[in-house]
Amino acid sequence: MRIENWWPLLDSSTQQWLINNNGDVVPLSVLDQIMAVAGQPTADASWVGDNVREGFFLSDEAIDWIEKTANDEVSEGE
Structure with a gap:
């Protein structure tokens, strides 16, 4: 599932956390909420970035999309 x-299925507080902390390690509580609506992250999901020792990161594509969304730059076609 794409971002x-x-x-839109995330609660507003989770969306706001992702906007305010865009590019940071995604805490398990936030990742759990994402997985509740998007399913298990797979390597081919466009929103999945690195899962390293420090934690889980969203992909560069997802980070850019969140930034555009925060700035009201996302068009209907995206």
Whole structure:
């Protein structure tokens, strides 16, 4: 599932956390909420970035999309 599809299903506090902390390690509580609506992250999901020792990161594509969304730059086609 693409970020455009699961984003509206998140509660507003989770969306705000992702906007305020865009590019940071995603805490398990936030990742759990994403997985509740988007399913398990798979390597081919466009929103999945690195899962390293420090934690889980969203992909560069997802980070850019969140930034555009925060700035009201996302068009209907994206």
